[in-house]
Amino acid sequence: MAMGKNALNWQVVAREGEARAGLLQTRRALVETPVFMPVGTAGTVKGMRFESLESPELDARIILGNTYHLWLRPGAEVIRACGGLHRFTSWERALLTDSGGFQVWSLGALRKLREEGVEFRSHVDGSARFLSPEVSMEVQAALGSEIVMAFDECAPGEASHEEARVSLELTARWAARSRRRFDELQREAEGFGDAGRTPEHHPAVNGEQALFGIVQGAAHADLRRESLARTVEVGFDGYAIGGLSVGEEKPVMYDTIEMLAPLMPTDRPRYLMGVGTPEDLLEAVARGVDMFDCVLPTRNARTGQAFTARGKLNIKNARWTTDTRPLDSSCACSVCRRHSRAYLRHLYTTGEMLGGMLLTHHNLAFFLDTMRRVRQAIRSGDFTRFRREFLERYRSGVE
Amino acid sequence: MAMGKNALNWQVVAREGEARAGLLQTRRALVETPVFMPVGTAGTVKGMRFESLESPELDARIILGNTYHLWLRPGAEVIRACGGLHRFTSWERALLTDSGGFQVWSLGALRKLREEGVEFRSHVDGSARFLSPEVSMEVQAALGSEIVMAFDECAPGEASHEEARVSLELTARWAARSRRRFDELQREAEGFGDAGRTPEHHPAVNGEQALFGIVQGAAHADLRRESLARTVEVGFDGYAIGGLSVGEEKPVMYDTIEMLAPLMPTDRPRYLMGVGTPEDLLEAVARGVDMFDCVLPTRNARTGQAFTARGKLNIKNARWTTDTRPLDSSCACSVCRRHSRAYLRHLYTTGEMLGGMLLTHHNLAFFLDTMRRVRQAIRSGDFTRFRREFLERYRSGVE
Numbered sequence: 001m002a003m004g005k006n007a008l009n010w011q012v013v014a015r016e017g018e019a020r021a022g023l024l025q026t027r028r029a030l031v032e033t034p035v036f037m038p039v040g041t042a043g044t045v046k047g048m049r050f051e052s053l054e055s056p057e058l059d060a061r062i063i064l065g066n067t068y069h070l071w072l073r074p075g076a077e078v079i080r081a082c083g084g085l086h087r088f089t090s091w092e093r094a095l096l097t098d099s100g101g102f103q104v105w106s107l108g109a110l111r112k113l114r115e116e117g118v119e120f121r122s123h124v125d126g127s128a129r130f131l132s133p134e135v136s137m138e139v140q141a142a143l144g145s146e147i148v149m150a151f152d153e154c155a156p157g158e159a160s161h162e163e164a165r166v167s168l169e170l171t172a173r174w175a176a177r178s179r180r181r182f183d184e185l186q187r188e189a190e191g192f193g194d195a196g197r198t199p200e201h202h203p204a205v206n207g208e209q210a211l212f213g214i215v216q217g218a219a220h221a222d223l224r225r226e227s228l229a230r231t232v233e234v235g236f237d238g239y240a241i242g243g244l245s246v247g248e249e250k251p252v253m254y255d256t257i258e259m260l261a262p263l264m265p266t267d268r269p270r271y272l273m274g275v276g277t278p279e280d281l282l283e284a285v286a287r288g289v290d291m292f293d294c295v296l297p298t299r300n301a302r303t304g305q306a307f308t309a310r311g312k313l314n315i316k317n318a319r320w321t322t323d324t325r326p327l328d329s330s331c332a333c334s335v336c337r338r339h340s341r342a343y344l345r346h347l348y349t350t351g352e353m354l355g356g357m358l359l360t361h362h363n364l365a366f367f368l369d370t371m372r373r374v375r376q377a378i379r380s381g382d383f384t385r386f387r388r389e390f391l392e393r394y395r396s397g398v399e
Numbered sequence: 400m401a402m403g404k405n406a407l408n409w410q411v412v413a414r415e416g417e418a419r420a421g422l423l424q425t426r427r428a429l430v431e432t433p434v435f436m437p438v439g440t441a442g443t444v445k446g447m448r449f450e451s452l453e454s455p456e457l458d459a460r461i462i463l464g465n466t467y468h469l470w471l472r473p474g475a476e477v478i479r480a481c482g483g484l485h486r487f488t489s490w491e492r493a494l495l496t497d498s499g500g501f502q503v504w505s506l507g508a509l510r511k512l513r514e515e516g517v518e519f520r521s522h523v524d525g526s527a528r529f530l531s532p533e534v535s536m537e538v539q540a541a542l543g544s545e546i547v548m549a550f551d552e553c554a555p556g557e558a559s560h561e562e563a564r565v566s567l568e569l570t571a572r573w574a575a576r577s578r579r580r581f582d583e584l585q586r587e588a589e590g591f592g593d594a595g596r597t598p599e600h601h602p603a604v605n606g607e608q609a610l611f612g613i614v615q616g617a618a619h620a621d622l623r624r625e626s627l628a629r630t631v632e633v634g635f636d637g638y639a640i641g642g643l644s645v646g647e648e649k650p651v652m653y654d655t656i657e658m659l660a661p662l663m664p665t666d667r668p669r670y671l672m673g674v675g676t677p678e679d680l681l682e683a684v685a686r687g688v689d690m691f692d693c694v695l696p697t698r699n700a701r702t703g704q705a706f707t708a709r710g711k712l713n714i715k716n717a718r719w720t721t722d723t724r725p726l727d728s729s730c731a732c733s734v735c736r737r738h739s740r741a742y743l744r745h746l747y748t749t750g751e752m753l754g755g756m757l758l759t760h761h762n763l764a765f766f767l768d769t770m771r772r773v774r775q776a777i778r779s780g781d782f783t784r785f786r787r788e789f790l791e792r793y794r795s796g797v798e
Contacts, residue, residue: 044746044753051733074720074745081721082741090737321473322480334450338489342481346473347443353752354443 008146008210008237010269010290014379018262018288021378024269026146027208028086029061029093033269033290034378036281036371037062037096038364039298042069043079043089046298047353047360050091057333058361058368062094062146064293067139068103068131072124076142084144084205096293097145099136099178099214101152102242102274113153115170133177141185141204149240150178152214157248164218171216172230179234182211210237212271215260218243219252224260232265239264240271241289245280254283261288278307278370278394282387285374297363302356304348307366309390313341313398315359320345333365407545407609407636409668409689413778417661417687420777423668425545426607427485428460428492432668432689433777435680435770436461436495437763438697441468442478442488445697446752446759449490456732457760457767461493461545463692466538467502467530471523475541483543483604495692496544498535498577498613500551501641501673512552514569532576540584540603548639549577551613556647563617570615571629578633581610609636611670614659617642618651623659631664638663639670640688644679653682660687677706677769677793681786684773696762701755703747706765708789712740712797714758719744732764 007027014021024031038045038053040063045053053060065085070076082088085095101118104111108120108129117132136151151174155167189207213236217223231239241260244253257272261284264270271291272284281292297307306313308328315327326336327344335344335358347355370390377386406426413420423430437444437452439462444452452459464484469475481487484494500517503510507519507528516531535550550573554566588606612635616622630638640659643652656671660683663669670690671683680691696706705712707727714726725735726743734743734757746754769789776785 042745042749042751043742044751047752047756049753049756050737069749073749074741078721078741078745082723082739087723088739088742088745090739090742322477324481324486338449340481340487340489342473342477343442343487343489346441346477346487350441350468350472352441352443353446353755354448356752357446357448357756 007208010238010267012266014381016378016381016383017286019285019378019383020288020290021375022269022290024062024290026062026094026210028146031061031094032375034281034285034371034374035062035291036367037064037291037293038367039064039066039293039295040089040091040095041066041295042073043085045360045364046302047357048298048364050089052361053091053364054093058364060093060364060368062096063091065095065097065143065145066103067097067100067136067143068107070097070143071100071131071139072122072129076139080142080205084142086144094147095143095145096147097140097143097149098273099149099151100131100139101136102154104131105154115173117151133174134181137178137181137185141182141189141209144205144209146208146210147238148182148209148211150175150182150211150213150236152216152242154243154246155216155218157218157243157246157252159218161220161223164216164220164223167218168216168223168227168230171214171227172234175213175231175234179211179213179236182209212236212238212240214240214242214273215264216243219248219256221256221259224256225263228260228263236268238269238271238291240273242273244272245275250280253280254287257284257287257289264288278367279391281367281370282374282390285378286383286387297367298360301359301363304355304359306344306359307363308398309366309393310396310398311394315341315345315348315355317345327359327362328366331362331366331369333362333369335359335362335365406607409637409666411665413780415777415780415782416685418684418777418782419687419689420774421668421689423461423689425461425493425609427545430460430493431774433680433684433770433773434461434690435766436463436690436692437766438463438465438692438694439488439490439494440465440694441472442484444759444763445701446756447697447763449488451760452490452763453492457763459492459763459767461495462490464494464496464542464544465502466496466499466535466542467506469496469542470499470530470538471521471528475538479541479604483541485543493546494542494544495546496539496542496548497672498548498550499530499538500535501553503530504553514572516550532573533580536577536580536584540581540588540608543604543608545607545609546637547581547608547610549574549581549610549612549635551615551641553642553645554615554617556617556642556645556651558617560619560622563615563619563622566617567615567622567626567629570613570626571633574612574630574633578610578612578635581608611635611637611639613639613641613672614663615642618647618655620655620658623655624662627659627662635667637668637670637690639672641672643671644674649679652679653686656683656686656688663687677766678790680766680769681773681789684777685782685786696766697759700758700762703754703758705743705758706762707797708765708792709795709797710793714740714744714747714754716744726758726761727765730761730765730768732761732768734758734761734764
């Protein structure tokens, strides 16, 4: 393993049952876990200024970037020329980039899967593209994220045992290829230091990235265990659970996490990809997961859905027309301190940008604050009670 | 005249030629003039959080609200029920509302002009509507703005003498009707105090508004003078120049202002409606105008145009693809301190909300900062030189 010096350091500081509170030290930010990572698809958390993400109110320490989107636009060369994704966007805290594989499956057209990688057509301009473990590692090296994800294949949630096995085998071979190309890139970039100081045209903007492997296997327990064993065999700085929240039933997801997480290396962070609702976060933390990302708080904000301590609130509802109360009376965010449901409904129904901006801000505040309270609860040995009361209230319904 | 007690107080603090620097004291904010008022069409300056408008960086003291838009959505009743436009939006600084007339002409369908008012169909849902001086005053009373505009008719810039005269006569009669209904509403609301403390269902949310009259007459000097005389005869707290920047040539606009402004009452603020470019602002200030509003900085931001000290910059241009410089190296705004042209171009070309948000912020910062420098120049007797140097640089072109 050729991980950069001190690229990543993670320590458990408290446990309660399977739930863990930890400290993830990255080159640029100290991240307390369990952590929710806002999704910054194309180099921006949609509708959010970076100043707000950095403000004490939200205090996001790590956000996601989508390799697929950034690779297509503006392209790896542009971002490399601008000194990597941190410099390009001005975000100086931690970044995790995904491998691009998931978006190829969900957005790309005319996909053709081969041993070597995936051929597909860009959803932006229809151009022919090819993504492989090597290409993904090279693009992520140009992005310069703190955490790089291995290139995997994600079988559908309802995949048969045979389908899931084929997918798992491919993912295992791709994991090894990801590891190899990643290590080469890191070695070449060693000593170049931080973003932007590498020689021009060098593929990597720094030599201090960490690499996470991804466990697949759909809803088949034996395949999940096998995938985990083979991923650990390759060896990574952290381990992700992929292929959940992709159409399967909730109990299947929870059961899979409950079976799998305790088997994962205890000294590495565990990352549940693309999950989930506030309930999902709490259930997964209780089962031993440390990291999450999901578009729910940001995407749903743009369709008028707010998350509150008493559950979801649809801002389009006519019952809020003259309601001068905030979205969530127990929320201390700048949106709830200042704006009424009536005003937010007006913004939404008139299609004003500010509507999406304010709901996004509130939803992220709610998710990040919930995780802050989760960490606090684990540290004070109070997580079991916190989880019960939070869920009870969350299911009680908005007044 | 039944203007509310201390509804508005304006004083000249410095003059240079026809240019005036003044202090406009409203119930909620002290506004230094010459002032540029950002346009908050439907109760929001598009893409801007109020916190940013209030920040020392922008420090907008007064913004506009559009009566037409707010009347159609969410409706005067909704805003009155929420305590007026200040409370509805959470903006506690000064507000100026227009009369709605201009938008009826530019947005409404199937307009029918009568002595009584204008019949038209809403551009939102096609419903039949009727706007008159009385209705406009009632809606603006429900909004509770500091400055209310009289309901006028705006002839096109190229209107013939005869057309402009007919329009002027109607505007004069509507001015008197606006004044009358406004005074009634103010008297009824007297003693109710600030927004939200008036009895339920009372038409006005407060009794401390000021009313501005509007001078029309297209490009005909004699009609402009006549319109001014008849407007002053009715008597208003401030005087606006309407019907400019509606298709006429620039020299016609500047000549009209140069002829008209010095004839306007010297002890009342002069407001040039819907103008304009940075050049227009400086030329009009030099001719004696104190107040401006325009959608240019906000609307053009959303189509990728930035205003800089060296003129306009089209962020879509491919030459910025890897340009790591800010929009304007002489600008101290939070966008220029942090983001590159390359990043802003990427946001724009991928259709990300943040692109419009950041360009809007920068453009408003540029307009508001320019006006700050204009005021400073007038106060220090340096405006002539400032104007010459500003315009020279503005025309030099972006590098």
